[in-house]
Amino acid sequence: MTETVAVTWASMTPVLPELLLIGIAVTLIGLDLFAPSQRQLLPWLTVIGCLAALGMVLGTDPVSAFGGMFLTDGYAMVFKTICLLGVIVTALMSEHFRSVAGMRQGEFYSLMVLSLVGMMLMASAGDLMSLYLGLELMALPIYCLVGLHKRDRRTSEAAVKYFLMGSFASALLLFGMSLLYGLTGTTGIEAIGEMIADTQLIDSPVLVAALALLLAGFCFKVAVAPFHLWTPDVYEGAPTIVTAFMSVAAKAAGFAIFGRVLLMGVPQLYDQWGPVLAVLAVLTMAVGNVTALCQTSLKRMLAYSAVAHAGYALLGLLAGTAEGLTATVSYLFIYLFMNLGAFAILMLLASGPDRLGESLDELRGLAGRNPLAAALMLVFMFSLTGIPPTAGFIGKFYLLKAAFTAGYTTTVVLAVLFSAISAYFYLRVVRFMYMNEPADDRVLRLSPGMSAALGVCLLAVIGLGLFPSGLLDWAAAAISG
């Protein structure tokens, strides 16, 4: 940074939502320490804080703050909204989880909110430095969250695995960034793009190497094959609530920097990264969907399904157009609700201390003993498959259309076929719930937060399926505006 940036109170306006959230995070841990009897308030405080931050994010004017390091453009706004909504729904769900799993609560909410600040920083990053800062701020709390049940060997293993893999990915990213800096002499993402356009860098093999390293790093973060190998183990090992949080919010933030760097930083190299992403997307869908076919654990199945959905979301990104980006954003928005809904039902089932409830067998005859939960799961499963009139279909259709318009016909046809394969394992859930006899007649208990979370997810999945116009227009306006 060669210029001097004056930091005044007024210049802090763009980061007010982030500051508010940091305040909330500190308050949460303070409340947990000094008022242990009031712990049941923690989730609600998180929800209210995030709602306030959401209001501020939606109301922020688009500016470029801190010398271009922090952007509050429409692009940042939509991704921040997705991450905030993800945390809000997760917090509502964890209100239930806390009572059954006996987790440390202050830390949980505080770490989650801190991680959220990292995500919002990633969404707003206009500079490789702030991007990396946000990435680490997001990742470090999640490493801790994954290992929250420290006496459970599975979560400890998952945490260590995630930490090692994550650090490795960060190192790759940093290496790529340093190459970019060495080539262009700047860390500003837009400046890099201009530099590449102005000079003859486009032919430089080092630039291609930098791009490859960046792609590898991003693919690690959003769990795109062949960099997805950590995902199933970590997702399965982590406490379910953390898995749910990671699979939507962290993934959305990952896509935020992915799209920002590719479309703002290196759009000149589209001919290189477009086809590569197409291959990776197909590979991801293949690996995710085919492997999910033979899982016996519902949680692990959802983990592979999360991998597959990263592949779908990539379809919009690889189009390299505003329409494609809009499609990806809309899809992540919709995916948030359907995936969290599915995880919410999983949490209801796996309420026991022995975590036996994560197996698919637990679903047997659910329609008989709890018709409501079964009906909700049915809706979420059909939405994940992409069957209308659920929102999952609209999201997938938009992605396919964007990739098709960009000329990736083969990719689209393959995506559609893998989507048909995915129907088999999503339907298996429905089959177990509706077409098998119940093994026991355990009654599921719904807490207020859980009911609220499920209500929000159902409303969004059906509502956005029937009236998607608002979401699509909003996303399109934000991306292009």
Added chain:
Amino acid sequence: MSIPLLSALIFLPILGGLSLLAVPRQQTATIRQMALIVSLLEFCLSLPLLLLFDKTTPQMQFVEFRPWIRAMDINYALGIDGISVLFVLLTTLIIVLSVLVSWEAIKDKVQEFYIAMLLLEGAMIGVFCAMDFFLFYIFWEAMLIPMFLIIGVWGGPNRIYATVKFFLYTLVGSLLMLVGIILLYQNGGQTFDIIELSGQPYPLRLQLILFWAFFAAFAVKVPMWTVHTWLPDAHTEAPAAGSVILAAVLIKMGAYGFLRFSLPILPDATQAMMVPMLVLSVIAIVYGAVICLAQTDLKRLVAYSSVSHMGFVTLGLFALNQRGLEGGILQMINHGLVTGALFLAIGMIYERTHTREIAAYGGLATTMPVFAGFFLLFTLAAVGLPGTNGFVGEFLILLGSFERLPWTAVVASSGLILGAWYMLWLYQRIFFNGVNENLHGLAELNLREILTLAPMVLLIFWIGLYPNALLSYLHVSVTHLLDQVHGANLGPAIGSTLGPLF
């Protein structure tokens, strides 16, 4: 039209179905009655369509239009022409009868069953009314969910295999069609409007690609030969009402899709692919009929006879002339009524004996004479005896295909002979011979069951003796469709030389 009649028809069963949620699960009697009332209301609501329909214009009628997803120019556009009006009526009628036939057969999860059935009805009506390709696809796919549940939850012993097979077959076909829809959208001026999409000069190569993409979805649904294997399983394992709806309405949607999309939008490809389609149809006719002779399972036999009969339908459609098309469409209705009636009857007998093995029956004519009478009528209609509706449709189809390609009609007519063979043989094995020991003391049909079958008998004779009642709705629309296929200049010539036969 000031009253949005089509929207009302789509949403009445959906809202009616959801309103069943308000009834406590244990009150199954109330749930059944409510479902019956909703389906009857729906049927009454569909009658004005028939009366107010203007038979003199090929234009869409009862049109509704509302922007839906502006970003992609997707509209909530509804409308019906002379072809779809008949299918809407068929659907509403069949659902009433399906509710009746499930009255005692469905004992478990009654609430879910009727909700699924009414939601299915709404989606099916939507398929026939949609004037926007995207909207059509939404309804087309949405049907899968309730049907998947109806077969899988309330079906026979092998129901899960059958329903997953049904779902996956249909889904793969539909998804390929979805890619086709996007391709068409890109090349047809960024619109999903069916009227705008048809009549555009697409290059032949594109038309052929689209034709096969659509073929994937429609042929699976019909089902045409090679992709028919889901049908015997689904039909056999589905509960009576599920088989009836599948046979009467769902599989008609494939043929309807050809009529609504492939023919008018892709006329050149349709003509280029006419002979392969005719050949596939003829194979389906003969193959389905021969397989029928080897069946030991009652429902499976009727299912394979559907393959054969739907072969007649596609034979008529792809003859691409007035008689063939009208015969094909009429035969779709006929097959819906007759096979629907056969499945209703089989459901009633299955409820009493709990077996579908043909060998387990015999001498039913002695124990259940009224039932035997009904079944005889349906058998004769399925065989195509003159005087019943089956004769008119098959005769028109054979005429049409003979005009187009004589040898197809010759081979196809062997399907008629085989049809008489397997149906009459089936009748003999079930109703004549000595009375099987297990069948003594079977209860005769009760009033509810007679009332369920009676409308079918009336319709079989009504259409058989006065086919013009239905054909009059078709003439103008079919002529218009043929104009689109052959180019507008040829249209009137074809219309006048052939003329309406009935």
